[in-house]
Amino acid sequence: MITRFDIERKYLEIKQQAEPSGYHLNPDEDFAKELVHGILINEERYGFATCPCRLSVGPREDNIDIICPCDYRDQDIIDYGVCYCALYVSTGVAAGTTPVSCIPDRRPPLGELVSKETDNAKPSVLPEKQGLPFPVYRCRVCGYLCARTSPPRRPVRYAVPHRIGLRSILNKPVHILRHGRRWTFSKLCS
Amino acid sequence: MDFTHVDGDSHIAVTLFSLSTCGHCRRTKTFLEEKGIAYDYIDVDCLSGGETFTGGVYDLVKSYNPQGSFPTIVIGGEKTGDRW
Numbered sequence: 608m609i610t611r612f613d614i615e616r617k618y619l620e621i622k623q624q625a626e627p628s629g630y631h632l633n634p635d636e637d638f639a640k641e642l643v644h645g646i647l648i649n650e651e652r653y654g655f656a657t658c659p660c661r662l663s664v665g666p667r668e669d670n671i672d673i674i675c676p677c678d679y680r681d682q683d684i685i686d687y688g689v690c691y692c693a694l695y696v697s698t699g700v701a702a703g704t705t706p707v708s709c710i711p712d713r714r715p716p717l718g719e720l721v722s723k724e725t726d727n728a729k730p731s732v733l734p735e736k737q738g739l740p741f742p743v744y745r746c747r748v749c750g751y752l753c754a755r756t757s758p759p760r761r762p763v764r765y766a767v768p769h770r771i772g773l774r775s776i777l778n779k780p781v782h783i784l785r786h787g788r789r790w791t792f793s794k795l796c797s
Numbered sequence: 798m799d800f801t802h803v804d805g806d807s808h809i810a811v812t813l814f815s816l817s818t819c820g821h822c823r824r825t826k827t828f829l830e831e832k833g834i835a836y837d838y839i840d841v842d843c844l845s846g847g848e849t850f851t852g853g854v855y856d857l858v859k860s861y862n863p864q865g866s867f868p869t870i871v872i873g874g875e876k877t878g879d880r881w
Contacts, residue, residue, distance in 0.1 A: 638824075644818075646818075648817070648818050649818055659816070659820065660816065660819040660820070660821060660866075660867060661816075662841060662865075692820065693820070716859060716863065717855065
């Protein structure tokens with residue numbers, strides 16, 4: 608049974624992780640908490656916290672791209688000002704200065720998802736779209752970001768001690784990040 | 798396939814494929830209720846995995862909305878899939 612206290616606690620947890628990283632939660636707090644409630648229901652139901660606005664089918668590995676924050680969040684915020692479920696929004700949307708438009712789902716329909724091997728090679732933000740020197744890769748386990756020509760294939764010598772926001776990565780062209788013993792990277796662009 | 802019926806003005810058939818966890822789906826239901834429109838809905842995430850696919854619910858959603866996203870609203874014979 609998910610209580611109001613659980614929702615408040617999770618909402619604060621997400622907010623406290625998001626804001627220092629340059630992300631914003633939807634300024635409509637009641638709506639954001641409804642989404643957080645959906646995430647908690649999914650976590651309780653499936654054992655992993657998938658996007659409340661997408662259908663989860665199958666084991667965790669089949670849904671890893673939609674575990675919140677999903678693989679598609681960064682590019683959706685750049686292109687549309689919000690992520691697909693609208694829990695995360697851009698600075699402009701948070702301030703009420705940017706209007707929100709219709710947002711299509713970048714995730715292919717169930718049954719048309721491409722292989723995970725292909726997914727791993729894809730960056731979350733393409734440099735040519737944003738005028739960046741390198742593509743940005745996001746660890747799909749912990750959300751860490753790194754900017755380099757290709758995703759790291761193996762653990763490296765040092766780790767970044769905290770989550771890095773997109774804004775800080777723009778000033779530091781290369782970050783080498785580690786999550787436990789394996790690297791996983793998001794796919795966003797096809 | 799068990800749809801839940803909500804009473805209201807039924808001069809046009811409205812069918813909603815939704816997710817119980819989705820804020821947009823919830824707001825769509827609220828909107829229809831506020832406007833007094835009768836509709837039938839099914840929360841696809843509340844079906845068992847087998848029912849979703851072998852029962853053809855997800856295929857039905859995709860027949861109206863190839864992206865298979867939620868909420869998908871079918872108004873009369875029209876096919877509608879966009880959000881917001």
